[in-house]
Amino acid sequence: MLVIGEKINASNKSVGQAISNKDREFLENLTREQDVAGADFIDVNAGVGYGTWEHPEAAMEWLVELVQAVTDKPLAIDSDVPSVIEAALRKYRGDTLMINSVNAEPERLEAVGRLAVERQALLVALVMSEGGIPSTVEERLVASELIMTHLTRQGVREDQIFFDPLVLPIAVDSTQGLVTLKTIEQIKSRYPSARTVMGLSNISYGLPQRGMVNRAFLLMAASAGLDAAILNPLDAKMMSVVRVADMLTGRDPSCKGYIRAHRKGTLIE
Amino acid sequence: MLVIGEKINASNKSVGQAISNKDREFLENLTREQDVAGADFIDVNAGVGYGTWEHPEAAMEWLVELVQAVTDKPLAIDSDVPSVIEAALRKYRGDTLMINSVNAEPERLEAVGRLAVERQALLVALVMSEGGIPSTVEERLVASELIMTHLTRQGVREDQIFFDPLVLPIAVDSTQGLVTLKTIEQIKSRYPSARTVMGLSNISYGLPQRGMVNRAFLLMAASAGLDAAILNPLDAKMMSVVRVADMLTGRDPSCKGYIRAHRKGTLIE
Numbered sequence: 001m002l003v004i005g006e007k008i009n010a011s012n013k014s015v016g017q018a019i020s021n022k023d024r025e026f027l028e029n030l031t032r033e034q035d036v037a038g039a040d041f042i043d044v045n046a047g048v049g050y051g052t053w054e055h056p057e058a059a060m061e062w063l064v065e066l067v068q069a070v071t072d073k074p075l076a077i078d079s080d081v082p083s084v085i086e087a088a089l090r091k092y093r094g095d096t097l098m099i100n101s102v103n104a105e106p107e108r109l110e111a112v113g114r115l116a117v118e119r120q121a122l123l124v125a126l127v128m129s130e131g132g133i134p135s136t137v138e139e140r141l142v143a144s145e146l147i148m149t150h151l152t153r154q155g156v157r158e159d160q161i162f163f164d165p166l167v168l169p170i171a172v173d174s175t176q177g178l179v180t181l182k183t184i185e186q187i188k189s190r191y192p193s194a195r196t197v198m199g200l201s202n203i204s205y206g207l208p209q210r211g212m213v214n215r216a217f218l219l220m221a222a223s224a225g226l227d228a229a230i231l232n233p234l235d236a237k238m239m240s241v242v243r244v245a246d247m248l249t250g251r252d253p254s255c256k257g258y259i260r261a262h263r264k265g266t267l268i269e
Numbered sequence: 270m271l272v273i274g275e276k277i278n279a280s281n282k283s284v285g286q287a288i289s290n291k292d293r294e295f296l297e298n299l300t301r302e303q304d305v306a307g308a309d310f311i312d313v314n315a316g317v318g319y320g321t322w323e324h325p326e327a328a329m330e331w332l333v334e335l336v337q338a339v340t341d342k343p344l345a346i347d348s349d350v351p352s353v354i355e356a357a358l359r360k361y362r363g364d365t366l367m368i369n370s371v372n373a374e375p376e377r378l379e380a381v382g383r384l385a386v387e388r389q390a391l392l393v394a395l396v397m398s399e400g401g402i403p404s405t406v407e408e409r410l411v412a413s414e415l416i417m418t419h420l421t422r423q424g425v426r427e428d429q430i431f432f433d434p435l436v437l438p439i440a441v442d443s444t445q446g447l448v449t450l451k452t453i454e455q456i457k458s459r460y461p462s463a464r465t466v467m468g469l470s471n472i473s474y475g476l477p478q479r480g481m482v483n484r485a486f487l488l489m490a491a492s493a494g495l496d497a498a499i500l501n502p503l504d505a506k507m508m509s510v511v512r513v514a515d516m517l518t519g520r521d522p523s524c525k526g527y528i529r530a531h532r533k534g535t536l537i538e
Contacts, residue, residue, distance in 0.1 A: 170517060170524060171523075174519050174523065174524065175519045177516075177518060178517075178518060178519050181492055203517070207527065207528070208528070208531045208536075209531055209536050209538065211538065212509065212513060212538045213513055213516070213517070216488050216513040216514065219485050219489055219492075220488055220489060220492035220517060220518075222489070223446075223447075223450055223488075223489035223492055223493060240481070241485065244481060244482055245485065247443070247446075248446035248472070248482070248485060248486055248489060249446060249447060250443050250446065252443060253443050254440075254443065255439060255440050255443065255476060258476065259476070259477070267477075267478050267481070269478065269480065269481045
């Protein structure tokens with residue numbers, strides 16, 4: 001399971017303030033901590049124009065330079081505004097790159113697909129259109145087909161695409177866990193070279209003891225074929241569950257990673 | 270998820286000794302504790318001739334009487350010896366009943382299938398023949414087809430059958446988690462009225478921190494369609510995971526069971 005560290009995100013209040021105040025040290029530490037904790041990608045979301053920043057593009061440029069100065073991990077450029085993504089790409093020097101995200105809207109597919117081709121970037125594609133998250137598997141598959149058709153016509157390879165199956169809160173509709181899991185399975189079966197990615201916290205929205213629900217859903221999603229998760233790598237229980245998920249889905253031959261983590265004392269229950 | 274409480278099992282040393290010593294109080298308490306903890310069935314395994322018992326049949330008769338005197342929960346009669354199962358059935362007064370287990374060997378299918386028809390019992394069927402646990406999905410499906418053909422010809426209904434997909438240790442072969450999960454999915458798709466059941470502890474054999482591996486595998490199996498698990502209902506972390514599994518697979522409408530457990534303080538992480 002690829003882990004995309006979610007912490008550098010302006011929608012998190014303390015991070016938003018640090019971006020606004022140009023608090024380099026705070027953001028550098030948060031980057032380093034995620035790197036050390038085992039994130040495979042560092043997500044970078046500079047928000048939509050915080051405080052002292054006149055343009056979100058300028059904030060993104062500054063943040064990408066700051067983050068890549070303290071980690072060699074590839075970045076996931078997190079914005080749904082093409083000009084902000086372009087700003088990030090102007091500053092990003094790494095080879096591997098993820099753009100997070102596009103959806104099935106033709107205009108955005110056109111703009112972001114072009115960037116993905118130019119930079120050979122991995123691309124997170126939300127299986128939805130303008131109208132919000134669809135509640136059925138079928139509607140999500142319609143969106144995934146639109147996305148795949150549009151992007152491959154532009155020259156994006158199937159293996160560049162990470163579909164996000166999307167998650168609605170189980171507290172609102174008790175069928176939504178299965179809807180997301182079936183969407184993952186269907187996408188994996190239809191597009192064998194494409195991968196899947198999702199954020200975990202939506203599933204438990206409105207419930208108590210959310211951590212255990214999120215961890216449980218990660219395990220279920222892993223067995224449905226999830227390839228990557230956007231999560232907090234500083235959550236030691238979650239990272240332990242990622243290790244167990246890898247082991248149980250055959251991604252940790254001879255259980256070496258699991259046993260090593262146990263010996264280091266980092267498998268937290 | 271149906272929970273089959275596994276504690277009354279002579280292969281557990283203290284239970285074996287209690288059966289041998291006719292320590293009623295110990296066994297009655299263990300039964301009551303499992304009942305209160307939320308077991309849906311109480312598994313009863315009297316062993317194969319312990320200590321002061323001349324015949325395993327006599328030990329099973331005594332144990333069934335003892336257990337059903339302190340719980341109204343249905344029993345799972347746990348033996349692979351038809352005469353021991355018959356002994357249990359002579360004493361068992363409940364309506365609902367599970368026989369645990371039969372496998373694909375024709376002689377045993379014949380004998381145990383007959384008892385299942387006579388008593389309209391639920392029947393756990395291990396998808397293996399004499400030769401031990403098959404390592405592939407395909408071999409397990411061959412066994413399940415043999416079992417289904419044989420039993421339905423005898424008059425057992427498909428919905429009486431709980432297939433056990435079987436679990437080999439992940440430490441021995443890192444593909445075995447997926448083998449079991451795929452076996453569950455395939456069985457559920459081939460026999461829509463049949464159900465699936467499994468024990469959890471085999472998966473983690475030989476590994477440290479086995480509890481977290483077992484709990485993780487339960488969650489994966491639940492999302493693959495597992496209907497019942499043989500487990501220790503006194504393990505509060507495991508029972509909490511059962512609740513979360515039910516919620517995430519749409520078996521807990523409006524999350525009422527989960528929220529009630531949270532309020533009672535019984536959701537243990």
